[in-house]
Amino acid sequence: MWQNIERDISQVIGEEFNIKHKQLVTGGDLNLCYWLSDYQHNYFIKLNDKSRLQQFETEAYSLEKIKQLNTIACPNVITTGTTLDKSYLVLEYLPFNHAGTKNWMLFGKQLANMHQESSHGQFGWQHDNYIGNTLQPNDWQSNWRTFFAEQRIGWQLQLLAEKSIILGDIEHIIRVCHDALLHHQVTPCLVHGDLWQGNIGFSDNSVYIYDPACYYGDREVDLAMTELFGQMPDEFYQGYHETYPLENGYETRKLIYNFYHILNHANLLGGVYVEQSKSNLIRILALH
Incomplete structure (x- = not known):
């Protein structure tokens, strides 16, 4: 599964991406989420059953529409896709911190x-x-x-x-x-x-x-x-x-x-x- 995701990301960004760090991210209750890194690029990935691809595609579409307005920031969409039994959405990884x-x-x-x-x-x-x-x-x-x-x-x-x-x-x-x-x-x-x-x-x-x-x-x-x-x-x-x-x-x-x-x-x-x-x-x- 991860090799397929690496290939997809590599194709989108135009250079080779190989996962060197993978960390489970907690907090969500609908999807399995990970922080992926090759120590140069950092991505946030959501995983779910293959049947959930449409949910990820509609989410990606909404994020793109928000970003087009250029009024408030949202994570960049990298790609969506499927593996043998999973669907996924890859976004840029953002390290959040305390708000003043x-x-x-x-x-x-x-x-x-x-x-x-x-x-x-x-x-x-x-x-x-x-x-x-x-x-x-x-x-x-x-x-x-x-x-x-x-x-x-x-x-x-x-x-x-x-x-x-x-x-x-x-x-x-x-x-x-x-x-x-x-x-x-x-x-x-x-x-x-x-x-x-x-x-x-x-x-x-x-x-x-x-x-x-x-x-x-x-x-x-x-x-x-x-x-x-x-x-x-x-x-x-x-x-x-x-x-x-x-x-x-x-x-x-x-x-x-x-x-x-x-x-x-x-x-x-x-x-x-x-x-x-x-x-x-x-x-x-x-x-x-």
């Missing part, structure tokens, strides 16, 4: 710039991709309320229903979420889609985002998720709001947007996240 106040302020400003400079005509993405291991549908839609209520909330509720986990009448919940976004005017922009602290790193005074689940949507979905599993430092929000202030009603919309991620965790992990989904749904239904 200025780093978080910079991150807020750069994320705001990404949202401001990536307007699009419709909501969706060039193809379906993945949020964790869950397929994320991205059919183009001109109406944000319809897109999010149906392709985010409705989709996750349907997946739960297929597991015999019924939270309520799906069409009614979709309608409530749709109506909660009724008076919010949204310009489609590129969103990371899975923006929590585990997908952010700092290296050499630069901010990097990775593991994206990109689509063109409401910028507030990214801000909302930064608050879902513990908030970012205050300096991040200060930097963002100074650059691109949020509109009134965000606190209500945040409840809808984060409901999507809680539902996804319920689908992936069950247990406490099913109960959290039920609790959030009570709050959402109270909006109607």
